[in-house]
């Protein structure tokens with residue numbers, strides 16, 4: 001194997017110069033193949049409240065200029081042991097949700113064809129469904145770790161089945177999730193009724209609320225999650241609104257009382273060794289952000305996801 005091509009050297013080219021790719025990594029077309037591709041999905045036609053996540057991937061790329069090549073928390077250089085690239089954006093129809101879902105699924109399938117694993121930057125949470133379909137087509141039903149303030153297992157909004165509040169119900173219905181290993185983490189805030197929780201439990205989900213994380217601590221929560229996941233192929237979907245609005249104001253449906261970015265990163269790091277097959281970070285809406293707080297948090301979360309992939313054996 002040739003040495004992976006790493007990021008632009010920030011001691012030679014200032015990190016604020018030049019066009020942004022994730023972590024200043026090469027583009028996919030600049031290398032022969034990739035182990036991991038960070039890909040953007042500028043789609044937000046599935047939101048129920050504030051729009052703007054279509055600009056999320058661009059904001060995360062901009063905020064990722066400050067990432068450095070060694071991750072001391074996991075003792076790994078994620079861009080040295082595997083070829084990581086920025087695969088650009090999946091261009092999908094902003095006026096037709098069904099068509100956009102198909103486009104995302106096809107593009108993600110193509111990108112993963114020769115074993116490349118994807119870390120996708122959203123976009124609203126609707127996009128998790130086609131991404132899960134793609135990993136399940138390859139690995140069979142996958143374990144899911146879903147970090148979010150919301151359940152996202154509702155049925156429909158205004159009769160629409162494919163929205164950012166419904167991807168995980170659709171995924172269970174389609175049989176693409178391993179219902180023995182489904183967890184929400186960071187759940188909080190008002191629901192439509194108690195039935196939401198009953199329905200969610202029936203689908204197979206376990207819930208770790210943001211208050212559980214605060215009371216029990218990140219290490220204990222990560223241990224519990226790891227036990228539930230075991231060696232199953234694992235997909236991690238991170239809605240940035242799992243963080244408190246103080247840590248992630250730039251999002252469409254903010255809820256008070258969320259996790260800190262430190263808690264989220266520590267839980268992720270506690271998952272080292274899991275059989276991670278893909279991940280997304282969604283719902284970054286830069287119009288409501290301040291001083292790139294949300295975009296910086298999301299870029300660090302994506303960096304730790306890429307680091308977790310580096311710690312896993314090549315397929």
Ligand SMILES: N=C(N)NCCCC(=O)O
Nearest residue numbers: 048125150164165253283
């Ligand atoms: N996936 C996110 N961010 N939000 C879902 C909120 C659904 C609702 O408006 O009830």
Ligand SMILES: [Zn+2]
Nearest residue numbers: 149150239241
């Ligand atoms: Zn959410």
Ligand SMILES: [Zn+2]
Nearest residue numbers: 125148152239
């Ligand atoms: Zn969500």
